[in-house]
Amino acid sequence: MTAKIPNFAHGTYAGFGVYVSFICVRYFEMSPYYGFPASFLLGGLMGIFLYKIVVSTLRRMGGGAIVLTISTIAIQIFMAQFQHIFAYWTRVTYGLMSYGFLLKKEDFKIFGFQGIFPVSLFLVITISLGLRWMLTKTKFGIAMKASAEDPELSQVLGINIEKIQVASWFITGGMACLAGALLPMWFMGSPGAGARLLTSCMAGSLLGGLNNIYGAIIGGFTIGIVEIILTAQGMKTFGLWVGEYRPIIPMLATIAILLIEPSGVTGWWARWRVGGGYERLMTRLGRSKEE
């Protein structure tokens, strides 16, 4: 958000989260939920490290958006290989199933549901409320928004952009890694698991609009639900072969979004408000401004 580049390495952070959960369960034999703070921290530190080593250096040398994007792709390839190395090492040394594993069994149960549902829902709500509070109420969050909007002007006002950037890379990296830590409780975890998420992630954030937290939540939920429901319904209606095409659905969604409304839900919302739709709705609900 603040760097104004799509970070392709995000999926790979999630891959590290997957392996943090794996270590928690298989090495220390405890619930994967204890690994969440560690995975958040790990992802955050990784984000800072990459920002300091690569992105900041490239930007100082005047690399444009394309160069930075390519650098994130390079980082993605590089980091994904560490997961492969770790998985290989684990399998060779300890003989554990590390290339494809599921931690469903280690999850606790509430009312017959897997514990992952309430936990992930709780995490989404907490994180979005926390981010909302941070971005609107704290000085730091406002500085972050300002530096995203106009870096030079905010620098003039005395905001240390470097610090803001580091913080934002920490938070985003940590969140991505946390999402990865949630993953193996429901989906299969493997060295490429994080990268496979990327298409859906990109589709979700495009649908939500790139500069808005709520947009991202709406977009993520919509893409996830559409992907699952369309695949399930398609498998019921047309036969099992539809399941193979599941990764294409977020892709088609991305294309449709880019063709219809490139700025996503946020842009649509903004246009709707400007065009008077919001006012009309409020009037119809009996809450117009004149009263």
Add this chain to the structure above:
Amino acid sequence: MIEIAASTAVVYQRIIIDIAMYFGLFVIVAMALNFQYGNAGVPNFGCAVSASIGGYTVSAFIARIIYWVGTNANIGMKPYATDYDWNYNNQFNTYLMNDYIAEHALFGMSMFLLSIALGFLMGWIMGYVISLPAIRLRATYLIITLITMADAAQILGRNVVWISGGTLGMWVPNVFEWYPGDRTIIMAVATMLIGIICYFILRTMLNSPYGRLMRGVRENDLTVQSVGKDVVAIRRNVLMFASGITAVVGVIIGYYYSYIIQSNFIRATWTYWPWLMLMIGGAGNNAGTFIGCALIIAMRRIIIVYKWALVKFIWYPIVIFESQLLATLLLIVMIFRPNGLIPEKLLRIPGIDYKRLVQEEAKADWRVERIAPSERIGLLSKIRGGGKKKEEAE
């Protein structure tokens, strides 16, 4: 002893042919990429799509045409109409057709040329399709869509059996079967020949007015738009043309392996490695692309061939090491040599001494220039001289 020496010679010959073949293939991809990114500023991360379309053209269309000819020639072909027959009779049919092509050299050659033409056409059309969603938008959106499209091409190839045999892949007839010697040598020569033709076509295009227009789009698309050029159309045309050229490479690799499967056309090989070649050599000039391509291909092939020696030093699989090397090199090049090994050269425009014009411009700051206007030559200095006179008059 003599046998060992002979086998060593064979090994070296194989490595050299292999490197030449891959150099020929990847230099075309890298040149096409240079045409797009280095000269028109279109970041195409969908080279894998174009290459796979080339491969699929061979497996889905050319193989069917060849089988059709074989069926009409009554050489005992098995049926290939249904998906099942297409997959399981494929080896037998290919074997029969290879014998047929060995006797009909003209047929083999014409099929090769037809597949290249058809591959180019399909790649060209595919370039239009993949450019549709995001060519109007920011470069980053284009990157996102093109990267995901590469996955889509693979998923389609994996699941639609009649394209390329699905997960099993399929064998394609060898169109060079009539050649009595080593098939790979003639393939390498043909690839190099196509590479040279591509090089001259691309060079001519770059030095034409359209090439200058492309550089204009890269440098400042708003300015180009303001003088009445359709920037989106230029970008799309460039993407389509380069996609067609990349598809030709897909066609050739299909014949080189004699086997086409979707997993041959993965993103890492067909998008990221060519990008690394482009970045190492330096975007915007073909000489740099050649050098980058030669370095990377030689390195990669040697790593693959001498894997057994590397195993002693690296405890994890060499495939992982190779990918890490790719990423590390890419980052190092971007940080330490952002312009590549050979920096960009000026375009050659017939009739205009462009170089002198630019050099003059570089030092021609009218505030410090001390040469009298009458002593200066060239169009630019005349314009500048006029400006100076005005100032003197003031």
